[in-house]
Amino acid sequence: MRRILIVGAGQAGLQLALGLQGRGYDVTLMSHRSPDEIRSGRVMSTQVMFHTALQHERGLGLHFWEDRAPRIERLGVSMAGTVAGRPGVRRVVDWAGRLDRCAQSVDQRLKMAGWLETFSERGGRVVVHGVAVSDLDFLAHRYDLVVIAAGKGELASLFARDPARSPYTAPQRCLALAYVHGLGPRPEHPEYDAVRCNFVPGVGELWVIPAFTASGRADILFWEGLPGGPLDVFRRAEDPGEHLARTLELMERFTPWEYGRATAVELTDAQATLTGRYTPAVREPVGVLPSGVPVLGAGDAVVLNDPVAAQGANSAAKCAAVYLAAITERGDAPFDAAWMRATFARWWAGARHATKWTNLMLGPLPVHVRDVLGAAAGLQPVADRFANGFDDPADFDEWFYDAAKAGHYVARARRPSTTRS
Known part of the structure; x- marks a missing residue:
C-alpha cells in the first residue's frame, strides 16, 4: 500500500x-x-x-449539506453609476443569468x-x-x-x-466579509436564490452570496475594495459589530439597493467576520x-x-x-x-x-466588457452564458475576452432563435 x-x-x-x-x-x-x-x-x-x-x-x-444549503439558481450582475438629474448612486445595469445547474455555498x-x-x-x-x-x-x-x-x-x-x-506583485483588493442572518429577499425575484456581484467602478465589488452555516440559512456580504480607496477602511482587529456596521455604511453609500434589504441583519456568530488581502x-x-x-x-x-x-x-x-x-x-x-x-x-x-x-x-473592465454586461440586461442568452462561465471559465475564451468576438456574439444574440453556440 x-x-x-x-x-x-x-x-x-x-x-x-x-x-x-x-x-x-x-x-x-x-x-x-x-x-x-x-x-x-x-x-x-x-x-x-x-x-x-x-x-x-x-x-x-x-x-453532506446539500439538502440544507440554499439552491443558487442564478448569478446576477449590478453596475453602480450616476444618472443625470438624479442624486445618489443608482443601478445602471441589473440582471440575473440562469445557471444550468444549481450552485451552493457551505x-x-x-x-x-x-x-x-x-x-x-x-x-x-x-x-x-x-x-x-x-x-x-x-x-x-x-x-x-x-x-x-x-x-x-x-x-x-x-x-x-x-x-x-x-x-x-501586490494585493489588488482589500477583502472584508461578514456572514449574516436576516437579509431580506430581493424584491425583483423573491422566488429564487441568486448570488450577485455588484460592480462599483473605481471602488470595488460587493458580492452577496446565499450560504449555509451552523445556525442555518445565511448570506455573505463580501466587499472587495481597491487598495487605498473608500472600501479600504476595515481593520484586522476590528470588533465584529463595528465590522458589520462599516459593511452596512458602505452598502448604503455605494449599493443602496442591497442596503435596503439589509437593515435588519445580524451576524451569524461572534466569529463571522474576516478581513485580509493577498x-x-x-x-x-x-x-x-x-x-x-x-x-x-x-x-x-x-x-x-x-x-x-x-x-x-x-x-x-x-x-x-x-x-x-x-x-x-x-x-x-x-x-x-x-x-x-x-x-x-x-x-x-x-x-x-x-x-x-x-x-x-481585477483590472479596470475593458469597454467591450462593460458593453456586454450592459447588453445582457436585455438579452437573456448573454446573461445565461456569462453566469455559466463561472462554472466553466474556458468558455470565456470563445467569446468574451476579444472585443470583436464579443460584439459578434452579442449581435447574433439579438437575432431570433439564438443559442449559445
Whole structure:
C-alpha cells in the first residue's frame, strides 16, 4: 500500500485525502487545527461552488449539506453609476443569468471540520500540528508522495513564484466579509436564490452570496475594495459589530439597493467576520526540501487567485480531482519531479482559464466588457452564458475576452432563435 502525506486541511487537501482513502491508499493528513477548533473559529472564506466542483464532491460522497444549503439558481450582475438629474448612486445595469445547474455555498468551518472528522472516522491518520519545512524534511522520507495543500506560511516558500504567469506583485483588493442572518429577499425575484456581484467602478465589488452555516440559512456580504480607496477602511482587529456596521455604511453609500434589504441583519456568530488581502500568484508546482526530496503543490499553495471571480474553492476541487486521477493512474511507478510537473500541467490546462478570468476581473473592465454586461440586461442568452462561465471559465475564451468576438456574439444574440453556440 502506497503511503501519502498531505499537508493542509482545506478544500484541495481534504478532498484529495478522502478520495485517496476511498481507493485504499495509506494517507496521513496534517492540519494546524482540530475539527473543533475549525468549527468554532473565525470564518475562513467566501465560496460559491458551481456544478462541476459540486460533482467532484458528490462523486466522493462528500455532499453532506446539500439538502440544507440554499439552491443558487442564478448569478446576477449590478453596475453602480450616476444618472443625470438624479442624486445618489443608482443601478445602471441589473440582471440575473440562469445557471444550468444549481450552485451552493457551505461555510467552510462546517465543511472542513466535518470532512476532517469523516477522514478520521474512516481510519485516516490525522496529525494536528503546525508544520515547518524542517518538520517536513524529517518526515518526507517515510512517504511515497508528499502533497502540500497549505497556501500560506513557511511551506508556501517552497514553491517559487512563476513571473510569467503572475502579473501582480501586490494585493489588488482589500477583502472584508461578514456572514449574516436576516437579509431580506430581493424584491425583483423573491422566488429564487441568486448570488450577485455588484460592480462599483473605481471602488470595488460587493458580492452577496446565499450560504449555509451552523445556525442555518445565511448570506455573505463580501466587499472587495481597491487598495487605498473608500472600501479600504476595515481593520484586522476590528470588533465584529463595528465590522458589520462599516459593511452596512458602505452598502448604503455605494449599493443602496442591497442596503435596503439589509437593515435588519445580524451576524451569524461572534466569529463571522474576516478581513485580509493577498497577492495573487502562480507558483512552480514542485518544491524541493533541504534533503532533496521533491514535494507537489496543490490548490492555493501553487495557484492563488483573488476571490473576486469566485474561482478559489472551485479550482481547488478540480485540482484534487485531477491529482486523485493522476495518483491512481501512476500505479507503483515513482512520484518523481517529472510526474509532479506533468500532473500540475494537467490541472493547469483548466486552472489557467480561472486565473485568466480572475485577472480580468481585477483590472479596470475593458469597454467591450462593460458593453456586454450592459447588453445582457436585455438579452437573456448573454446573461445565461456569462453566469455559466463561472462554472466553466474556458468558455470565456470563445467569446468574451476579444472585443470583436464579443460584439459578434452579442449581435447574433439579438437575432431570433439564438443559442449559445
